[in-house]
Amino acid sequence: MLIETHAHLDYPDFVSDFDDVLRRANEAGVTRIITIGTSIESSRRAVELAEKYDNIYAVIGVHPTVDDGSIDDVMTPLRELAKSPRVVAIGETGLDYHRLPSMAVAKEKEVQVFSALQSETEQELEADIHDGAYKARQAELFEQQLDLAVELRLNVVIHQRDAWEDTLEIMRPYGRQFSGVFHCFGGTIEQANEVISLGHLVSFTGIVTFKNGKDVRDVAAKLSLGEFMVETDCPYLAPVPFRGKRAEPAHTRLVAEEIAKARGISLDEVARATTATAEEFFRFNR
Ligand SMILES: [Zn+2]
Numbered sequence: 682m683l684i685e686t687h688a689h690l691d692y693p694d695f696v697s698d699f700d701d702v703l704r705r706a707n708e709a710g711v712t713r714i715i716t717i718g719t720s721i722e723s724s725r726r727a728v729e730l731a732e733k734y735d736n737i738y739a740v741i742g743v744h745p746t747v748d749d750g751s752i753d754d755v756m757t758p759l760r761e762l763a764k765s766p767r768v769v770a771i772g773e774t775g776l777d778y779h780r781l782p783s784m785a786v787a788k789e790k791e792v793q794v795f796s797a798l799q800s801e802t803e804q805e806l807e808a809d810i811h812d813g814a815y816k817a818r819q820a821e822l823f824e825q826q827l828d829l830a831v832e833l834r835l836n837v838v839i840h841q842r843d844a845w846e847d848t849l850e851i852m853r854p855y856g857r858q859f860s861g862v863f864h865c866f867g868g869t870i871e872q873a874n875e876v877i878s879l880g881h882l883v884s885f886t887g888i889v890t891f892k893n894g895k896d897v898r899d900v901a902a903k904l905s906l907g908e909f910m911v912e913t914d915c916p917y918l919a920p921v922p923f924r925g926k927r928a929e930p931a932h933t934r935l936v937a938e939e940i941a942k943a944r945g946i947s948l949d950e951v952a953r954a955t956t957a958t959a960e961e962f963f964r965f966n967r
Pocket residue numbers: 687689717773914
């Protein structure tokens with residue numbers, strides 16, 4: 682019995698064979714699925730799915746890079762959606778500096794001849810201002826969602842990419858008012874231990890099965906049972922042997938199997954521990 686703790690079942694990728702996806706998950710022993718919202722609309726669809734299917738639960742939030750800048754107050758619509766008892770956490774929310782506006786400018790630079798009117802320094806300055814605004818917007822939405830989690834006594838699914846320090850800095854003042862899961866964890870053992878010592882968790886995707894996933898696999902082997910959960914982040918990051926194809930919740934089993942192998946324990950032990958951890962974190966049937 683496994684819990685898929687991070688799926689995007691509301692994405693169009695699953696429309697054509699949704700029932701087969703659920704059946705295959707069940708056959709693989711993945712008995713519960715957490716579907717994660719990435720925008721207000723996606724969160725609404727997540728809640729609809731969770732209300733329709735007994736074994737699906739919803740996490741609602743606005744992803745830092747899915748945000749289109751159209752809503753300044755995400756708390757109000759999310760608070761409304763959170764009235765559903767099927768909502769088990771807030772997220773995914775966090776910071777993602779992987780594609781800063783200045784990088785787009787830098788890319789353009791390579792292919793374009795510059796306007797002679799604007800000096801390079803001016804352009805860099807402008808890029809810095811754009812990056813600052815971009816980061817400030819992400820921070821604002823992140824804080825709103827953390828505030829809401831505290832208000833509703835829910836835990837938080839954290840998305841962090843290339844923004845480790847800033848993410849922890851924003852979370853720090855909240856102390857232990859909520860617990861966060863650093864989903865799709867790809868950091869070092871020191872980083873994992875740092876967030877675990879602050880009362881948070883990590884979770885692992887199909888990356889642990891990748892040839893170049895050795896570092897993540899080692900981290901998954903070193904942590905104690907109870908400090909991590911398993912997920913796919915489907916439709917992304919399909920584990921081996923499905924790499925490059927669409928991932929689906931059934932693949933959670935492959936993630937758990939790989940971690941069991943790396944730790945030299947049985948799949949059953951990993952399944953029991955990660956399920957207990959997920960049950961405590963998401964507090965189903967509050
Ligand atoms: Zn995700």
